[in-house]
Amino acid sequence: MSGEGQPAALRSRSQRVADTLERLRRDVDLWVASASEDGEAYLVPLSYHWDGSTLTISTPSASPTARNLLRAGRARVALGQTRDVVIVEGTVEAFPIGADPELEEAHARSAGFDPRTLRDEYVYLRITPQEIQAWRESNELDGRLLMRDGAWLGEQ
Amino acid sequence: MSGEGQPAALRSRSQRVADTLERLRRDVDLWVASASEDGEAYLVPLSYHWDGSTLTISTPSASPTARNLLRAGRARVALGQTRDVVIVEGTVEAFPIGADPELEEAHARSAGFDPRTLRDEYVYLRITPQEIQAWRESNELDGRLLMRDGAWLGEQ
Numbered sequence: 546m547s548g549e550g551q552p553a554a555l556r557s558r559s560q561r562v563a564d565t566l567e568r569l570r571r572d573v574d575l576w577v578a579s580a581s582e583d584g585e586a587y588l589v590p591l592s593y594h595w596d597g598s599t600l601t602i603s604t605p606s607a608s609p610t611a612r613n614l615l616r617a618g619r620a621r622v623a624l625g626q627t628r629d630v631v632i633v634e635g636t637v638e639a640f641p642i643g644a645d646p647e648l649e650e651a652h653a654r655s656a657g658f659d660p661r662t663l664r665d666e667y668v669y670l671r672i673t674p675q676e677i678q679a680w681r682e683s684n685e686l687d688g689r690l691l692m693r694d695g696a697w698l699g700e701q
Numbered sequence: 702m703s704g705e706g707q708p709a710a711l712r713s714r715s716q717r718v719a720d721t722l723e724r725l726r727r728d729v730d731l732w733v734a735s736a737s738e739d740g741e742a743y744l745v746p747l748s749y750h751w752d753g754s755t756l757t758i759s760t761p762s763a764s765p766t767a768r769n770l771l772r773a774g775r776a777r778v779a780l781g782q783t784r785d786v787v788i789v790e791g792t793v794e795a796f797p798i799g800a801d802p803e804l805e806e807a808h809a810r811s812a813g814f815d816p817r818t819l820r821d822e823y824v825y826l827r828i829t830p831q832e833i834q835a836w837r838e839s840n841e842l843d844g845r846l847l848m849r850d851g852a853w854l855g856e857q
Contacts, residue, residue, distance in 0.1 A: 578744035580736030581736070584773060588744070588777045613740075627732065632744065683814070
């Protein structure tokens with residue numbers, strides 16, 4: 546993970562939390578890793594909505610991501626660049642189209658597409674973060690844990 | 702995956718292949734998804750070396766990524782941004798430090814770190830692509846398959 550030249554300056558935990566919240570608010574897409582029951586990994590980019598405490602994504606009900614996340618009940622997703630990483634692990638709950646119109650409307654605005662208007666059958670997946678890590682270069686690997694068991698950690 | 706405004710212009714397959722090879726040559730990091738035997742997904746960014754036909758990464762032998770990829774014998778990795786995606790699926794072979802000094806030297810130059818100098822025990826993992834997909838916006842989802850069974854596809 547070390548790059549050439551000088552790494553970026555080391556951030557305090559409170560700065561990392563602020564940067565992470567800003568990224569969750571502003572970004573549009575994240576990477577979703579998932580695994581089948583027999584241990585086959587899958588990885589796709591998806592658009593999301595952040596409501597201040599949970600991430601909502603939507604994907605065809607028949608997709609490997611939907612199947613895998615519903616089975617596992619957990620997701621590991623990444624936001625940002627490989628040198629400005631936010632990794633979120635959380636629990637996954639599914640809800641069908643029509644179950645939460647307000648959140649569905651917010652999702653459509655954030656994600657830039659509206660699964661309610663599409664021909665394929667989509668499902669919403671709501672991820673509640675349990676663990677969040679953030680780091681830029683290898684000098685930030687220490688102290689990368691920002692949330693544990695669903696609670697933001699205080700200043701170091 | 703649809704963004705606001707106009708999507709980028711649709712690329713021909715030969716343009717996507719050229720852009721993909723350029724990205725493989727120039728980028729430093731990729732996202733590695735892996736899964737444990739009992740279906741738990743993992744996701745980390747790692748630096749890599751591209752030698753023109755295979756990707757070489759290195760990670761601690763005891764890490765979840767090394768364990769998972771060695772078990773599965775396959776990897777799914779992503780390069781680029783969520784709106785300029787390259788997804789590579791391939792077979793994984795491991796080799797220990799010292800087994801291929803020329804490739805290890807090339808890896809150190811490309812990746813910006815040298816596992817031969819580190820205290821933890823690292824392993825090299827060489828990924829031979831079997832399938833490669835590349836797309837930017839949703840208008841490029843059709844035709845995203847560029848390599849199948851290890852062979853680049855011809856013009857559409």
